[in-house]
Amino acid sequence: MKKIEAVIQPHKLEDVKAALKAIGIDGMTITEVRGHGRQKGHKEIYRGMEYEVDLLPKMKIEMVVSTARSEEVVQTILTSARTGKIGDGKIFVYDVAEAIRIRNDERGEGAL
């Protein structure tokens, strides 16, 4: 099992969700996050006053899928979240040791 974590542009969320749904992935956790990477922040001037915009709003999507499907999911996110500009975000893939359904103690991929 793999955990896939993607940080994407907020306006791409609906596209990514729709694309994942199309390949049958509809369980995910979505968090509104703020951060900066190479895109860094920038300064905004409003009426002569400078505002530091150092943490940019992003969306984080997390989901755990079977190892067999993880590459397909990554590809789907890549295509649907890409605009080609700096700030498109990143995807991280982790190994997952175990998944347990609290209701019935079901374990492994069956619990996903």
Next chain:
Amino acid sequence: MWQPEGAHAELLRRSAEVDQIVITAFQQIRPPVTAVAVGGYGRRELFPYSDVDLLLLNAAPDETKEQRELISEFLRALWDAGLRVSQSVHTVEDCLELHQGNLELTISLLDHRFLAGDRARHGRLEAELPKFLHRERPTLMDQLCKMTRSRQSKFADTIYHLEPNVKEHPGALRDLHVIRWLATLRESPADYIPETAAELLYSIRIFLHRAMGRDANLLTFDLQEAISPEPAVWMREYYRSAREIWRAANQAMEASERRDLGLFSQFRDWRGRVSNSEFTVSRERVLLREPLELERDPEYPIRLMQFLARHNLRLARDTENRLMAALGGLWLNRQPSWPSLRALLALPHAAGALRVMHETGLLTRLIPEWTRIDCLVTRDFYHQYTVDEHTLVTLESLEELRDSKDPERQKLRTLLHETAAWETLRLALLLHDMGKGGGTGEHAAESVRHATIVMERLGVPPAERENVLFLIAHHLDLSGIMNSRDLNDPSTARYMAERIGTVERLRMLTLLTWADISAVNPAAMTPWRLEQLWLTYLTGYEEFTRELHTSRIREVCFTPEVSAFVEGFPTRYLNTHSEEDIRAHYILWNENRAAGMAIRIERSEGTWRMTVITSDRPFLLASLSGTLAAFGLNILKAEAFANSHGVILDTFAFADPHRTLELNASEVDRLRDTVRRAITGKVDVRKLLSGRRKAAIAGGAQIPASVAFNNEVSETCSLIEIVAVDRPGLLYDLTQVLSSAGLNIEVVLIDTEAHKAMDVFYVTHEGATVPLAMQPDIRRKLLEVCG
């Protein structure tokens, strides 16, 4: 099945049934105590799975082992009969004492009733209890009120929970009990008890107990559905009852709470000084001096609300009752006028006054359409309140933003301080969700439909109406843009500019969006959303500033003559002027062609306007603004545009603080004449001003002056943004500096809010941007005149 009728009879029946069980067990076992029903059981309000409150009166505190055995056996018998007994054992003397931390015991005695045992012992309690209560009543009432207020605040002090607890929540059964207890303690049995509302709550609680098979009091979505096929509609009935109980409970508490003698009460008494000839303030509550005026003068209730909104006060109980009693006959022949309503909406604490209007029914009386959203439930995962409550919370959010010290919100607070039109924003918020409850899904369009009717009836003038309707129609735009559009994509900025039209509207829409999201639930406006909203605003703002110079009118569908006139003005000209304005300007233009200049001075809705059309020349704007200042007039807004024929159109909105023009018709002619001579250079504006140079800055306005150059907005033009404390003659001094430096003023937007002037100049130097080398010197001179 929920049975709306006969709930009280059902409770009586259940109580009688339990009486029978208790008495039978008592007679069989003969415990050495006297059984007294107290609490809910005592007042014969026993719900199917409620605890059975029993007071067991013993003769002396220390029973023998045998006596204790008998009491235990009696209680066991009751448990075996299926009752959940909640018993306490006390002597009569015990009951006639205040127990620290056990107010519940004393309160439960208010509803005592003899069941079995020694009648004389109970008789003693019956005889002594009233004396005891009378002696301790200030303490008891005070503690009961404290306990109630603390319970209510635990549930956010609102009745409008989408899944309410019918026992504990504000406006639920516990509040009803408090009303009755306070009436008993105050020895005024004539107090109002909302019986119909009570009956509904009884029936719901009986249903909940039966449906869940236990002492369940939470009216969940599922159970609402089990009660009615149209749960959202049915819940309105619940909220209306809860509201009635909530109000009655608060009134009862207000009448019972003890007067403090501390500092706070001295402050409250000090507030009494705001009393005027119509209203008296006592302990933060407003009383009417001439209650009969309620029936005579349609403006009187509005003045009362203005009084609340100005001083942040609430109504006294008596005032509330009188107002509600007068409602039926109110405004039958004549509605309150729009100017007085507008004044109300512009006052600092209008949200509180509108809440009072909502609670007393005054709002529905004024706007019957309000019933559409009154207690209307939105059944989704993120809304926490009914639509009416949501609407009131949006209004409160705006005031909270104004008073907030939170640095995260600083940016948005700037926008609020730049917005003069509180009344427009507030009216838009009040009406923005009016279309909900239509069930069509497209509630913004539906809200516009209702708002149009409402504003027509209230007599809102067309220009203001248009702004409010715009805000309502577009109230979901920004949240749509911030969630689904790439803010870095230039097409997003253009899309916003096209949809929204002017920076003033963008500013109001941003504030409205902030209030709307903040009022969904207390956690909805996260720092994340705040940042997104701010970035969305900036995206639009930058587009508007950019296009002010770069986007000029090219093709418009007017007659060829009018087209020739508007060609080359910034597109803002079309966005901020009606067709009627444009036609009037065109007529002036023709006048200008004949006479070399055209000047129009007029007054509309309390503000004076001057429009000047002439050919461009150096120091022109300085001469015009200087002349106005020399007449003691205070410039509020100004715009200066040039079209492609080198014709300039300057418009000034100004206040006449000394009423010079209003009281002396000849002064208008003298002003026109002086302006004419100033334009042609026949009068020295500097000399005119010399008699007026005393800076009349109102104290307390601490705004650091700022001057910012920006050469990025366009290739041929520099932008200078100036923020400073406003004073008479400021615009004259600023334009004087710019013209003296050899700059040509292309576009000007002047705005003032309170004591703050926000001036935007687009200038060129020899047809190009202002060289960097010149900028420090100009900035220094500008800052000097800003003071």
